[in-house]
Amino acid sequence: GQQLNQSPQSMFIQEGEDVSMNCTSSSIFNTWLWYKQDPGEGPVLLIALYKAGELTSNGRLTAQFGITRKDSFLNISASIPSDVGIYFCAGRGGATNKLIFGTGTLLAVQP
Amino acid sequence: SAVISQKPSRDICQRGTSLTIQCQVDSQVTMMFWYRQQPGQSLTLIATANQGSEATYESGFVIDKFPISRPNLTFSTLTVSNMSPEDSSIYLCSVWTEVNTEAFFGQGTRLTVV
Secondary structure, X not given: OOOEEEEOOEEEEEOOOOEEEEEEOOOOOOEEEEXXXXXXXXXXXXXXXXXXXXXXXXXXXXXXXXXXXXXXXXXXXXXXXXXXEEEEEEEEXXXXXXXXXXXOEEEEEEO | OOOEEEEOOEEEEOOOOOEEEEEEEOOOOOEEEEEEEOOOXXXXXXXXXXXXXXXXXXXXXXXXXXOEEEEEOOEEEEEEOOOOHHHOEEEEEEEEOOOOOOEEEOOOEEEEEO
């Protein structure tokens, strides 16, 4: 199935560092969603974006909907060990309006 | 948001058998979907579960292999038929509470086929 390009594929950082990851698409989306998945669990919604240029925060997390509507980024500030997991972007739009997922970013945080 | 319960949470099945996964939502939802997540991979949409009519399948997925039911606005089932080891994956139910809003996921069903 179709997937979004998400980078980086993995990140290994020290506790307290800031993190940035992004997704790009060849298609225009009208919604961007960011999820975190812990082992053995389903994805949990972190942030939802509905408008080009929109910048939304959820605690230490900040995400933006790109102006071109073809990209989005997620920032995590002052990372902590519980931020460990896999982060997925997901975009929705086009004729079918299906939710398409990014390839995922594995985040490891060393205390 | 919506609370989504999937059963079973995990299972180990013999090849050639079938498994039916249930998805129960605590409120009526507009849309229900089924995804597959192969080991170490992202999520791939299998189909949209349509209430009262046949599911809409994505390319590469067929009704004979993945029959889906959705008898009402809070419940759906996905059956993985005639299983082979390649079907070993996490299967996830997802819902939209309103059209074009957030999508929420169940905890997934981890299937291992031996």
